[in-house]
Amino acid sequence: MGILRTDKISGLETPTAVTGSVAFDGTDDYLSTSDNTDLDLGNSDFTIEGFVYVSAESGSQQTFVAKGTGADNQASYHIALTTSEIWVYYLSSNGSTWNISSADQMGAGRLNYWQHIALVRSGNTVTPYLDGVAGTPTSTSATIFDGNKPFTIGADDPGNQKLNGFISNVRVIKGTALYTSEFTPPVHALEVIGDTVLLCCNNTDSAGADGTGKTITVNGDAAASTFSPSLTRDFTSGTEFSGVTVFDTQGYFVPPSGTTEQRGRGRVLIAGGNETPPSNVISYVNASTSGDAVDFGDLVTARRRARGLSSSTRGVFTGGFTTTPTATYFDIIDFVTISTTGNAVDFNGNTNGAASFVNCASSTRGIMAGGLVPSSPNITDDINYLTIASTGQNVSTFGDLTVARRNAAGFASPTRGIFAAGFTPVPASTMLNTIDFITIASTGNAVDFGDCATTGSGAGSSNSIRGVFQNRTEAGDETIEYVTIASKGNSQDFGNQVTALYMGSEEGGATSTRALWCGGYTNPGGGAGLNNIFYVNIATTGDVQDFGDLIQGTNSNATISDSHGGIS
Numbered sequence: 185m186g187i188l189r190t191d192k193i194s195g196l197e198t199p200t201a202v203t204g205s206v207a208f209d210g211t212d213d214y215l216s217t218s219d220n221t222d223l224d225l226g227n228s229d230f231t232i233e234g235f236v237y238v239s240a241e242s243g244s245q246q247t248f249v250a251k252g253t254g255a256d257n258q259a260s261y262h263i264a265l266t267t268s269e270i271w272v273y274y275l276s277s278n279g280s281t282w283n284i285s286s287a288d289q290m291g292a293g294r295l296n297y298w299q300h301i302a303l304v305r306s307g308n309t310v311t312p313y314l315d316g317v318a319g320t321p322t323s324t325s326a327t328i329f330d331g332n333k334p335f336t337i338g339a340d341d342p343g344n345q346k347l348n349g350f351i352s353n354v355r356v357i358k359g360t361a362l363y364t365s366e367f368t369p370p371v372h373a374l375e376v377i378g379d380t381v382l383l384c385c386n387n388t389d390s391a392g393a394d395g396t397g398k399t400i401t402v403n404g405d406a407a408a409s410t411f412s413p414s415l416t417r418d419f420t421s422g423t424e425f426s427g428v429t430v431f432d433t434q435g436y437f438v439p440p441s442g443t444t445e446q447r448g449r450g451r452v453l454i455a456g457g458n459e460t461p462p463s464n465v466i467s468y469v470n471a472s473t474s475g476d477a478v479d480f481g482d483l484v485t486a487r488r489r490a491r492g493l494s495s496s497t498r499g500v501f502t503g504g505f506t507t508t509p510t511a512t513y514f515d516i517i518d519f520v521t522i523s524t525t526g527n528a529v530d531f532n533g534n535t536n537g538a539a540s541f542v543n544c545a546s547s548t549r550g551i552m553a554g555g556l557v558p559s560s561p562n563i564t565d566d567i568n569y570l571t572i573a574s575t576g577q578n579v580s581t582f583g584d585l586t587v588a589r590r591n592a593a594g595f596a597s598p599t600r601g602i603f604a605a606g607f608t609p610v611p612a613s614t615m616l617n618t619i620d621f622i623t624i625a626s627t628g629n630a631v632d633f634g635d636c637a638t639t640g641s642g643a644g645s646s647n648s649i650r651g652v653f654q655n656r657t658e659a660g661d662e663t664i665e666y667v668t669i670a671s672k673g674n675s676q677d678f679g680n681q682v683t684a685l686y687m688g689s690e691e692g693g694a695t696s697t698r699a700l701w702c703g704g705y706t707n708p709g710g711g712a713g714l715n716n717i718f719y720v721n722i723a724t725t726g727d728v729q730d731f732g733d734l735i736q737g738t739n740s741n742a743t744i745s746d747s748h749g750g751i752s
Contacts, residue, residue: 203388205237205408206350206384206406207409208339209406210242210349212403213338213347217399218399219331219333222356223381224251225328226328229304230356230359230360231360233303233354233374234248234249235301235353235412236350236351237296237350238295238347239296240348244346245264245266245345246264246348247339247346249335250264250345251336251341252341253333258332259276259278260275261275262274265347271299273285273290279331285310288312288319290312290313290319291317291319292314297571300313306361308324309321309322311363313367316367317623335356337385350411352386352413353373354384355380355382369625371547371548373386382398383395383396387408391406391408413548413573414495414548414573416496416497449496451746452471453467454468454702454742455467455490455499455528455743456487457488457739457741458736460508461508463486463488463741464483464487465482465736466480466520467479467480467735468525472697476732477734480520481526485516487506489504489540490502493572494522495573496547497523497746500519500572502535503515503516503538513557513558534578538556539590540555541555542591544594544596546599549571551568551594553566553601554588554603555590563588565588567630587620590606593655595651595669597646599624600624602620604619604636605619605636605653606641615639618636619667619674619675620632620633637674637675641655642654645699645748645749647695647748652722662680663677681727695745698720698721701718703738715735716733717730717734
């Protein structure tokens with residue numbers, strides 16, 4: 185009888201460290217290879233990418249990667265952060281000047297923040313990307329100068345323009361333009377694929393480790409580090425199961441059913457809510473089944489109208505409001521690890537002090553838009569963002585909504601965030617039918633998407649393709665509408681609630697197949713919180729179905745999941 189080895193099934197028979205980085209102190213640290221034709225790009229398509237965390241400003245440019253400089257007629261290519269904190273790239277065809285591209289911009293650098301850098305040539309176009317957003321492209325048919333200089337990381341050769349910070353998951357692909365349009369930065373550790381000629385800065389034990397077998401020299405005291413951009417291992421690079429695989433039940437070993445991407449996912453957390461008094465309870469359900477919620481832990485501060493956002497591993501709860509003993513707006517941010525249970529932990533950062541704003545998220549970035557604020561006129565169109573994996577940060581400015589509002593529905597694909605409906609109390613209480621959108625990886629004002637079929641307050645969720653949202657009309661009835669996230673247009677009818685309820689918030693699809701809504705009240709004006717949990721199947725249309733009950737009745741709660749449309 186043959187033995188089915190679990191290491192072969194998982195693809196993990198060769199252990200590799202994939203979530204590390206290399207630390208550079210900005211004085212004498214850098215990595216280098218000997219001159220190698222693999223890293224001479226010529227006129228080939230190519231992709232150079234990696235993650236960079238710059239810790240401090242420098243009196244000179246700070247190098248990500250380079251091959252040669254113009255000082256000795258050996259210039260090939262160079263990617264660096266300027267003294268004005270702009271990422272730039274240089275290309276040469278003659279070795280002595282940067283005549284193909286001289287300081288063309290990739291985008292604004294940020295200190296103490298992981299940024300994904302990519303430079304891609306496809307045919308006669310070289311395009312830079314910063315966090316998946318395209319910068320200034322260069323059109324050229326020229327051949328990049330080869331020279332005989334080493335490829336360096338963290339400084340140029342012979343060790344100038346050094347970087348102060350960390351570099352993780354550097355990959356060079358010669359022969360393939362991996363990105364040809366804007367994209368969501370990788371969420372999995374980079375792997376050796378296709379035409380990969382270098383993969384390094386990803387090993388927590390060795391600063392000089394390379395996945396393609398090249399020798400990398402460690403200069404100065406550059407050191408392997410466990411600090412990284414929170415990439416996860418992509419287990420589908422091993423043996424992948426997709427769909428339903430049938431095995432002889434009398435066999436020696438039967439793997440579990442389901443896809444490798446879906447296993448262990450599908451947890452939904454419901455936090456806070458209510459009015460008198462506000463709640464600090466966090467509970468959870470497994471969305472792929474049905475049943476009652478189970479206790480998870482407590483928020484740092486009891487509150488209602490907080491809003492949730494999440495990656496596949498971390499849930500973040502932002503802002504909030506309470507009316508007891510007096511009206512109080514919270515700028516608190518706290519977080520939990522979704523796969524565990526326990527009390528929330530302070531994020532050590534603050535919001536803009538709003539409540540009832542609308543959230544959405546990709547795998548790395550959380551967005552907070554609009555909301556109710558304490559200062560007159562008590563409504564804002566601000567859009568702010570944070571990096572979900574990085575604690576110790578206040579929210580940063582992103583842009584503005586097309587219309588200031590609160591209680592909109594928020595949801596996302598991996599690249600695009602949508603804000604639907606909502607209402608404004610200024611100059612008079614007005615229900616809105618506005619839908620607008622943003623590109624999550626960039627910054628800027630929201631853009632018109634279309635209109636909702638009805639006006640009202642929303643609660644949204646999504647898979648990576650379709651956004652589904654409830655919309656409470658002025659009469660208090662609940663309708664369910666949907667949009668296709670990638671294409672602009674008006675919403676379409678999806679179905680209805682079983683009963684007319686003013687639902688709480690749900691800021692992310694529970695799985696790639698189901699959307700859940702939790703809690704609510706029995707009338708538009710408020711009242712006691714309800715303990716309902718309902719769901720729909722996102723890919724179809726139809727009325728909600730009963731899922732189970734919450735631990736307690738709640739309204740104006742925050743809800744997150746580990747597999748919504750921005751990360752599934």
